Amino acid sequence: MKKLLGLCTLFVLANIIPVHSQETSADDFRQFRGEVVDAETGDPLVFATLALTAENISTVTNSDGKFLLKVPNDITTGTLSISFLGYTSKSMALEDLQENNNRIALNVNVLNLPEVDVVVPANATVLVKETLRNRGNVYYDEPLTMTGFYRETIRRRRQNVSLAEAVVNIYKAPYTANRRDAVELYKARKSTDYNKLDTVALKLQGGPYNALFVDIMKYPEYLFAQEYIDDYDFYFERNTRIDDRLIFVIGFKQKPEIEEPLYQGKLFIDGEKRILTSAIFSLNINNEELASRMFVRRKPANAEVTPTEIAYRVDYREKDGRWYYGYSNAMLEFKVDWDKKLFNSIYSLSLEMAITDWELNPEGDIPRYRDRLKSSIILSDEAVGFSDPDFWGAYNIIEPDKSIESAIRKIQRQLRREQRREQAR
Numbered sequence: 001m002k003k004l005l006g007l008c009t010l011f012v013l014a015n016i017i018p019v020h021s022q023e024t025s026a027d028d029f030r031q032f033r034g035e036v037v038d039a040e041t042g043d044p045l046v047f048a049t050l051a052l053t054a055e056n057i058s059t060v061t062n063s064d065g066k067f068l069l070k071v072p073n074d075i076t077t078g079t080l081s082i083s084f085l086g087y088t089s090k091s092m093a094l095e096d097l098q099e100n101n102n103r104i105a106l107n108v109n110v111l112n113l114p115e116v117d118v119v120v121p122a123n124a125t126v127l128v129k130e131t132l133r134n135r136g137n138v139y140y141d142e143p144l145t146m147t148g149f150y151r152e153t154i155r156r157r158r159q160n161v162s163l164a165e166a167v168v169n170i171y172k173a174p175y176t177a178n179r180r181d182a183v184e185l186y187k188a189r190k191s192t193d194y195n196k197l198d199t200v201a202l203k204l205q206g207g208p209y210n211a212l213f214v215d216i217m218k219y220p221e222y223l224f225a226q227e228y229i230d231d232y233d234f235y236f237e238r239n240t241r242i243d244d245r246l247i248f249v250i251g252f253k254q255k256p257e258i259e260e261p262l263y264q265g266k267l268f269i270d271g272e273k274r275i276l277t278s279a280i281f282s283l284n285i286n287n288e289e290l291a292s293r294m295f296v297r298r299k300p301a302n303a304e305v306t307p308t309e310i311a312y313r314v315d316y317r318e319k320d321g322r323w324y325y326g327y328s329n330a331m332l333e334f335k336v337d338w339d340k341k342l343f344n345s346i347y348s349l350s351l352e353m354a355i356t357d358w359e360l361n362p363e364g365d366i367p368r369y370r371d372r373l374k375s376s377i378i379l380s381d382e383a384v385g386f387s388d389p390d391f392w393g394a395y396n397i398i399e400p401d402k403s404i405e406s407a408i409r410k411i412q413r414q415l416r417r418e419q420r421r422e423q424a425r
Helices: 124-133 208-212 288-295 402-424
Strands: 010-014 029-038 049-052 057-060 066-072 079-083 090-093 102-106 144-156 159-172 182-192 201-205 232-236 240-242 245-254 263-270 275-283 296-298 303-319 322-338 345-360
Touching (some): 049 303, 090 102, 124 245, 124 263, 144 208, 159 208, 159 345, 159 402, 182 208, 208 345, 288 296, 288 303
Parallel strands (some): 010 296
Antiparallel strands (some): 049 057, 057 345, 144 159, 144 345, 159 182, 240 245, 245 263, 263 275, 275 303, 303 322, 322 345
16 A cells, blocks of 8 residues: 555645735736637537647646636747647647637547557557656656646535645656655645535645656656556557557556555557556545545544545646656545434545646756645645735636636635624624
8 A cells, every 4th residue: 555655645634724815916918718629519628738839838728628828928929739639739820819719629630540650569568668668768857847837626515615726836857867856836825615614624735746746657656666567457448649649548457356456547658659648547446444544644533534536637748759747637535424414525626737837957956945845735724815816927827617716706705704794893
């Protein structure tokens, strides 16, 4: 079980109290809103990537397929690349974007195997091991400095009750280096509706590090450590394409004789260059007792906390033939059974982080130890309030879902009512 703890998100159940907002400032920028959809069906494409290629500025679509892209005023021209797994990428001029209501349609990329000159490996396990060994050749093996937008959301059943967001500076270590990435908090905010949390709230330990550790190619030891990789069965599924590249879809799951909880999911591997472009996987939680011990650090004595779903995703992006971590998310659902209560409580926590800008860090600079976030951070304890809509200024963020926006408005009204009551006293 130890090999999983670095990747797993750790939780604390504890009472929490609200904090107040802070002032903000914004740089000069233009912003563009819109959606990315399937050209044939009109369905939203979730987690599609939009990147201003020459500037390394990027964002991703939310669960409604909506996007918000912010560009400094001094950048007036450029090429915007829009991509999504299994679809033909599209490029368009930045100057062709409108401020609002941009609708970008992508076409499904039909796979035609005879046109692709790629040798299909005979063994999926060999392909996965070769891809892991190849990371120093195809991923950036130089230090990078990245700007990331991080969000974690807590829901009680279907209602959003807590939201924390942060802009962080990430000092990305080379992919073959043993050194871990360092994270520095730039600014953060949160909002919580305490009336919906039963006086007890989930706290997520680890914050942005939970998203970074999903980077399988940087941290293979958390999923496919050399001594554990043979505990999995790997097998070929239906292939797909990214533009003109054949992508092998490799399914994996733990072998039947392995008892401890491991992972299962899909790896998307470039067939020609042996590059992991995406991965989607989840934890096997059939053994509820072991899974609970992995995730729950502290809980009330009168409650049983059981994970019901633990799922992850990571996407990589390409620049000038080299690949790097671009986006990851996780979804964790828990059931809380209370003593002497007829009904249980269902909580889900989702987190995501998108790299919105980056540059080479040739000197390998990292922040002082005291300025770095600790891997034990609880972001909601570091964040401030959630009242200013222009809080992020020119920083690119993931456009909030409609349900999140609605929850924020409700929480803000509740906080204003509480403030008026305090003033009346």
